[in-house]
Amino acid sequence: MSDILIDDRIRDWVFLPIIIVMFMIQMFRGLLTKYMDNRKTAQKVTSKAQVAEMIDKNITQQSQRLARLHGLLPDQSFKMKRAYLCDHEQGILTKASQKPAKDPMQSMSMMNPVAMADMLKQNLSGIVFMALQYQWVSYFFSGFVIGKVPFPLTQKFRTMLQRGVDVQNLDVRYISSISIYFVLLFGGLQKIQQLMFGDDTDEFVDDTQMQMQMQMMGMPTMPSFGQQNDPGKLFIAERTRLEGVKHTFELNKSSDKALKSLKRFLIQ
Amino acid sequence: MEEPKVELDDLEVNQDRLKQNTIQLKNVRVYGSLNAGVIAGILGMDGWIGIGIYVAIFFIVSTCLAIKMNFKVKEYFKSSYDAYYSGIGTDLLLFLMIWVIFHNLVNIL
Numbered sequence: 094m095s096d097i098l099i100d101d102r103i104r105d106w107v108f109l110p111i112i113i114v115m116f117m118i119q120m121f122r123g124l125l126t127k128y129m130d131n132r133k134t135a136q137k138v139t140s141k142a143q144v145a146e147m148i149d150k151n152i153t154q155q156s157q158r159l160a161r162l163h164g165l166l167p168d169q170s171f172k173m174k175r176a177y178l179c180d181h182e183q184g185i186l187t188k189a190s191q192k193p194a195k196d197p198m199q200s201m202s203m204m205n206p207v208a209m210a211d212m213l214k215q216n217l218s219g220i221v222f223m224a225l226q227y228q229w230v231s232y233f234f235s236g237f238v239i240g241k242v243p244f245p246l247t248q249k250f251r252t253m254l255q256r257g258v259d260v261q262n263l264d265v266r267y268i269s270s271i272s273i274y275f276v277l278l279f280g281g282l283q284k285i286q287q288l289m290f291g292d293d294t295d296e297f298v299d300d301t302q303m304q305m306q307m308q309m310m311g312m313p314t315m316p317s318f319g320q321q322n323d324p325g326k327l328f329i330a331e332r333t334r335l336e337g338v339k340h341t342f343e344l345n346k347s348s349d350k351a352l353k354s355l356k357r358f359l360i361q
Numbered sequence: 362m363e364e365p366k367v368e369l370d371d372l373e374v375n376q377d378r379l380k381q382n383t384i385q386l387k388n389v390r391v392y393g394s395l396n397a398g399v400i401a402g403i404l405g406m407d408g409w410i411g412i413g414i415y416v417a418i419f420f421i422v423s424t425c426l427a428i429k430m431n432f433k434v435k436e437y438f439k440s441s442y443d444a445y446y447s448g449i450g451t452d453l454l455l456f457l458m459i460w461v462i463f464h465n466l467v468n469i470l
Contacts, residue, residue, distance in 0.1 A: 099469060108465065240465035242399070244408045273461075279457025285391070 095223050097238065097267060106268060114229075115277050116285075118222055126218050152178075152185055156331045164343040171340050188333045189325075226274065231256075234270035241266045297319050382437055388425070394452040395459055402463025405458040415456045419449055421431065 156178050163171055178186045233258035246254070246265045254265065254272040397418040401411040405441040430437050430444075438444040 104466070112462065165399055240461070241469050242461055243406065243464045276458050276461055279454055282454045285395070286453075 096109050099238065099240070103237070103239060107239055110271070111230060111270060111273055112277065115226060115274070117284065118226060122218050129218070149189065151326065152189055153331060156186060156335055160331075160334055160338055163338055164341075165347075166219050167342050167344070168340065171342075175335055175338075179335050184337075186328045189328045211280070220247055223278070225270070230274045238263075238267045239267065239273055240268055241272045242268055242272075303316050370403045374452040379439070386438075389422060389426070390448050390452050391417075391455065393418055397441070397460025398456045399463050401456075402465075403467050405464065405468045411460055415453065415460075416449070417453075 159171075159174055159178065159334050166174070176184065178184050235341075237257075238255075243266075248300060253275075254268045255263065256271050257269050294337060394415065397415045400418070401414045406414060424442065427434070434441040434444050
């Protein structure tokens with residue numbers, strides 16, 4: 094099939110506006126999350142269940158830190174700390190792992206108003222905008238071909254890429270406007286935005302991908318509530334890890350290391 | 362690049378410097394894939410040749426990185442795999458997006 098000529102006005106009034114609008118909505122979302130984060134006040138740990146959870150979390154953090162940084166401690170200190178955690182009867186980890194597995198906490202965590210507010214905010218800044226954009230694009234710009242993808246695709250993609258265009262035998266390369274929306278969505282306007290607007294060192298998480306994964310998994314997982322159903326296993330795993338640690342005090346090796354780096358420095 | 366010297370023995374003394382290095386690496390790679398997309402789109406490359414341009418520019422970026430580090434990868438990153446090869450899939454979508462946009466703007470519309 095010969096090349097299709099596409100009107101100039103499609104470029105002016107469809108292609109560029111979609112890109113510009115999506116980019117601006119992306120920036121707006123960034124500002125919105127920043128604003129909401131600034132307004133978040135410190136959460137008071139009120140309920141007993143939350144206190145117990147914080148204790149568990151702190152215990153795991155302590156044992157993980159010990160497993161990671163054991164080289165900084167001399168032998169006696171390390172053994173004391175490990176015994177505090179892992180002792181057969183009195184160690185904290187053994188006590189914690191003997192607690193009964195909690196019931197599915199979904200109902201209880203739903204009643205927690207702070208967590209619900211957090212979830213609503215996340216939803217608002219993510220999924221609502223996505224749905225809005227999809228509706229906007231598919232309402233205004235459906236029914237015509239907008240461009241061409243440069244690479245060959247199989248027929249399977251035809252329904253996704255040519256929604257609204259009912260011409261059979263049209264080359265799968267010609268795409269409708271909703272596919273431009275998808276390309277922009279997955280392609281990561283976020284990265285460009287990060288490049289242009291900020292070296293925020295804590296912007297490592299890209300939340301659209303994470304939220305879409307969460308939606309695809311089907312159940313609403315909340316990041317602040319860890320593994321509710323089996324904390325015992327977690328503690329047992331931590332305990333076996335700690336007991337398997339081979340401890341050497343780094344200070345013993347330090348004179349060798351100093352010699353090595355001095356040699357390397359002098360040779361250069 | 363940011364300051365060098367990441368010490369990685371068993372103690373895992375990763376400082377903030379490793380984090381800053383990886384941020385810079387990510388930025389450089391995004392620039393690289395943006396440029397690759399613009400080149401592939403404007404020149405009207407088709408299909409697999411375009412993806413080849415992306416891979417080629419990715420490796421050019423890695424080579425420039427290596428030259429700037431004086432080939433001593435261990436001082437700046439955890440491993441040479443991390444610094445040179447690891448991010449090739451994540452920026453591919455970005456390249457595709459820019460490629461589609463520029464290809465349409467320049468050649469078709």
